Amino acid sequence: MTERLTDLMQRAVDDLRVPPAPTERVVAQGRAVRRTRRRTAAAVTAAVVLVAGIGVGATWRGTSEVEPARPDDTGRAEDLAGNGPALAVGSTVVLDGGDVIARVGADAVRSLYYTSAGVVVRHGTDAAQDGSAVMRFSLLTASGSLTRLPIELQSAVPSTDPTEPYLAFSTVAEGTVQVVVLDVRDGVEAARVPVPQVAKWGAWTSPVVSLDGDTVYVGSAEGSVSVDWRTGEVTETAEVDVYPDVRGGHTIATADGAPIVVDVATGELLAGTTGRSGMLSLSPDGRYARVGERIVDLETQAITRVGLRGPIGWSPSDEPFTLDGDRLTTCSPTTGECVETRLDLPAGAGSDDVRLGGVTYES
């Protein structure tokens, strides 16, 4: 029945002029990818405990072959449909720019974390971020299903990568820091890696972590480290401070008192600011940095201005957005064009009750 379609597609590419394979460029780029995934200098291998690993963990475990049919390590295919901003007002969570609305019971939402499986919602008895109460976590998917995750944390600062279905956090067991990676699709631990190299981490009950691909960056007052959670490899990481925030291999650092963006693997300066420029914010996949209403494309160095005021979040696809009352404004980071949407939100909510995706709300 579809033979003609197959034939047409075949003929459409039969006489295509296929350019020669740029093998050298592929290899050079591949090496850069590998460096980003795993920094090997001065590595100390730690034991990795894969606990009932599934998904990618199971794909690589037991056999060292590349399996042909698991797309998870490069972003889940469900995301082909795309998704828009996530935000919360009180206990009401809005996904995809208003396409999905759910409530997390009587709890107040404290933070939203983008993952490839949906948005992880951190919630508790109030919206405070001072570590005074236990935080619960739920996964809200694009289909509207809300599932509690089997963890409760107090002041630990968790992290996600929007292209991966994992939540990473740290804990301290018998005096030793452990990095835990939770598969949010089923709440099962994918990995637990001891990190004895980290002993001082500031005021938090356990170190702050940042998940970026296969790497969990662990903040330390004595020199932060990166952990390849699939192998357990631990590496010193010069470019990351005690509060790591790494996205797409990029992180925010400070030079002469001014925030800058650097490449974690190479230390290359990608964007700088003057000390008066204000706070820098990285987009979820690290391609863009925002200072005020200026968006910098870190690949092209192009600067785009967006007409947004007030707290600004990021959609999982790197679009800055704001919520003003019930008015959601989402802008393109490349053209500055904005689209306004009216949302059906609970009445009487104050701005203190609002949480935007892509924004850190940590004490």
Next chain:
Amino acid sequence: MGQDATPGLPSFTEFVEVAWPGLYRTAYLLLGDHQLAEDLVQDALAKTYASWRRVREPAAARAYARTVLVNTAASWFRRRSWRREWPTDELPETATGHDPSDRPAVVAALRTLPPRQRAVVVLRYFDDLSVREVADTLGISEGTVKSQTSHALDRLRVALGDDVVPAPARGLPRSRP
């Protein structure tokens, strides 16, 4: 290259030379643009290079590279700016007046499909993967593959005509298992 240690496996550079044309054609059908197709395949093979030491047999390498390619395309599609620029929800009015046998017609028709439907069609009817293989590659259920295929064929039928994509016979499955 330091990547070619597995006995019986072609070196990575040999793999690139062999796999490049097929991946490029798949990428072109997915994207409809030569330069973007080249960039996509280069990205996919670079990611494959980064995992090459774990490869043990050529078929797995090809399938892995194709999966990476599709998922890299997916990450491009996620950007709204991309969605504005490329795929369109507007169907051509009808197939009347088109010559469905020319390359622009089929490539243009594919570009009217939402990204996942386009990926399903290209993988099934160009790369000749089974429903199960497409589901595995895209990380979706077989049921979703079938429904996406059905929707995609409906749209392609409008764009290319019944001669190219005949309507399914009543009572018969629309797609092969």
